[in-house]
Amino acid sequence: MRINKTQKNIAMKDSGVDWIGEIPSDWDVLTNRAVLSFAGNGKNLSNNTTVLSLTKKGVKIKKNLNFGKSTENYIGHQIVKPGNIVFTPRDFDQTPILSGIAKDYGCISNLYFVLNTKKDVFNEFVNYYWWGIKYGVDYFNQFSFGMRSSFNRQQFNSIPFLKPPKQTQEKIVEFLDEKTGAVAELVEKKKKMIELLKEKRSSLITHAVTKGLPARRSLGAGGDENGKCPSASGWKDSGVEWIGEIPSDWEMIKIKNFGEVILGLTYSPVDQVDKISGTLVMRSSNIKNGQIVSSEEKNVYVKTNVSQKLKLQENDLLICSRNGSKNLIGKNALITKKFVGETFGAFMTVLRGSDNVYLYWVLNSSLFKEQTGLFLTSTINQLTVNNLKNMIIPIPPKQTQQEIVEFLDKETSKIDKVISKIEKQIELLDEYKASLIYHAVTGKIEV
Numbered sequence: 001m002r003i004n005k006t007q008k009n010i011a012m013k014d015s016g017v018d019w020i021g022e023i024p025s026d027w028d029v030l031t032n033r034a035v036l037s038f039a040g041n042g043k044n045l046s047n048n049t050t051v052l053s054l055t056k057k058g059v060k061i062k063k064n065l066n067f068g069k070s071t072e073n074y075i076g077h078q079i080v081k082p083g084n085i086v087f088t089p090r091d092f093d094q095t096p097i098l099s100g101i102a103k104d105y106g107c108i109s110n111l112y113f114v115l116n117t118k119k120d121v122f123n124e125f126v127n128y129y130w131w132g133i134k135y136g137v138d139y140f141n142q143f144s145f146g147m148r149s150s151f152n153r154q155q156f157n158s159i160p161f162l163k164p165p166k167q168t169q170e171k172i173v174e175f176l177d178e179k180t181g182a183v184a185e186l187v188e189k190k191k192k193m194i195e196l197l198k199e200k201r202s203s204l205i206t207h208a209v210t211k212g213l214p215a216r217r218s219l220g221a222g223g224d225e226n227g228k229c230p231s232a233s234g235w236k237d238s239g240v241e242w243i244g245e246i247p248s249d250w251e252m253i254k255i256k257n258f259g260e261v262i263l264g265l266t267y268s269p270v271d272q273v274d275k276i277s278g279t280l281v282m283r284s285s286n287i288k289n290g291q292i293v294s295s296e297e298k299n300v301y302v303k304t305n306v307s308q309k310l311k312l313q314e315n316d317l318l319i320c321s322r323n324g325s326k327n328l329i330g331k332n333a334l335i336t337k338k339f340v341g342e343t344f345g346a347f348m349t350v351l352r353g354s355d356n357v358y359l360y361w362v363l364n365s366s367l368f369k370e371q372t373g374l375f376l377t378s379t380i381n382q383l384t385v386n387n388l389k390n391m392i393i394p395i396p397p398k399q400t401q402q403e404i405v406e407f408l409d410k411e412t413s414k415i416d417k418v419i420s421k422i423e424k425q426i427e428l429l430d431e432y433k434a435s436l437i438y439h440a441v442t443g444k445i446e447v
Contacts, residue, residue, distance in 0.1 A: 010446075017160050019137050024443040027164045033157035035121045039114040041079035050106035052080055058100035059086050059108075077107040080114050085123055087113040087130070090150030092140035093297075099130050113156065125169040128176050129162065129441040136438025162442060172440050175447035183433045190422050190429075197422075201415045206365040208404050210238075210394055212247050238394055242370055246394045256389035259353020263321075263385060264344040265310050271302040278303045280342040282312065284320045287333045289416075290364050292318070294339075306343045314340050315356045317363065321383040322347040329383050330372045332363050349388060358401040361408050362393050 011025040023029070051074055053062040059080070080086060080102045087099040089112070101123045108114070117123055133139040139159075144150055151159070164172065207214070235245040238252055246252070255261075265281060272278070278301030285298045312318070316335040320328050334356060344350060351359065362368060371391045372383060396404065439445045 020442055030161045030163050032159045032161050035118050035161050036115045039084050039116050044077045044107035052106040052108045054086050054100050059102040074107055078110050080106055080108050085115045089113050090148045092144050093149045098134050099127055120166045122169045124173040132437040132441040135434035171447050183429050187426050187429050190426050194419055194422055197415055197419050209362045209365050213407055250394045250396045252392050253395045255391045258355050261385050261389055262350045264346045264348040266346045267302045267304050271304040273301055273303040275301050282344040284323055287331050290333055292333045310343050312342050317351040317356045319349045321349040326381045334360050
C-alpha cells in the first residue's frame, strides 16, 4: 500500500532533526519535557486496588493476577488515574508495547512512566506520535541506552516532540483512528482466516494419526460414511474414550517404547559466550510453527562440557517441557542436519528414536494436546519425563506410518503456504499502518 496524499501548497520548514526532516511551518519542535509531566499520583496503599497492565490493546485491568509478570503484593506500586499516559521506558528492542492511555483508576509497576499532558496537547496525539516514531523510524531502539535498551527520566524528557496546532492534532487523531481502525479490522479478519486454516490443519493431522488416511473410493481403498479407511479386518476400541475406535491392525503404545527421553543441559549465565566460541543451546524460541528456527537476536551460546548424549542428532524430537506460558508446553520440532551437534536447554526435552518422523505428526496433533492438558495446571507448567514416557498413542504398521507421513507432508504443506501468504499480507498491512502513522504525526501527508 502506498501513501499518496503528500502535503501540497503548505509552507514547510526544516525541523532541525535529521530523522524527521521538513515539517509544516506552523508546527513546533519541542521535547517531551515541554509537553509532558510525570503524574506523581502517589503510591498504592491497599491490596484491594485494581491492578492495571500495559498491553498491545492499551492500559487494561489485569483480571488474572496469576498470569504474566505478577507479584504477590501490589503495595507500593504507583497509582494511575484515568487520562494518564503509561509509557514503558525500556526493552525497545523486544517489546511490541510502547504506551497507552488509562481509562481506569488503579496501580501499575513502578517500572513504567505515568504521565500527564500539558496545555494544548492531546493524549491521543502523543500516543500516536510515539507509536509513529517507534515503528516508522525505530527511534526508541536506535537512540536508547544501556543493556536493557532504555531511557531514564532525564533522557526521556529530551526526546524530540513535534507539536502541531491543537486543531491539527484533532484532525490527525480523527484521521488515524479511522484509517488504523480499518487496517485493524482487516488484519483481524485475516487472523481469523489463519485460525481456521490451523484448525483445519490440526484436524487433518489428528484424523490421520488416529483413524488413518481419508477414504479413497476411486482407488478401491474402501472407507465408510465417516471417511474412515480401515484395514480389511475393520476397527477396534482404542481403550481411550476421547480417541475412540482405531483400525484393528494399530496398537496403543506408550511413548517410552519408541526411544530415549532426555532432559536438556543445565548451564550458568557465566557459561554464555559468543557464537564463534560457543555451542548453540536450542530453547523454546527456536521452535516456530513446528519447525526449527534460528535467530541471532535470541540465540544463546555456551562454552561448557556438553556430553555426547546432549548433542543433538538428526530427527531428534525437540520438545518444550517447561515454560511460563502453558500454551507453549509440548510445542516441538524435528532437528535438521544444520543443527546436529548443538545442544538443548534444561526447559527442553528430546525424544530420540527411530520412529520420530512419524511421532512428530502425533505430537503435533490434538491427541498430544489432550494428554498434556491432563497434568498442566495454573501453577504447574511442566511436561515431566514420566508424563511424556507414559503417554499412550495409537501406532499403525510401518507401511501405514510411511503413507501417513507422505500424505501429511503434502497436504499440510498446501495449508502452510496459504497461511504464509496471509501472514505476509498482515505484515504488509502492519508496515502500511506504521508508515501511515509516522507520516501523519510528522506532517508529511494531508489529513
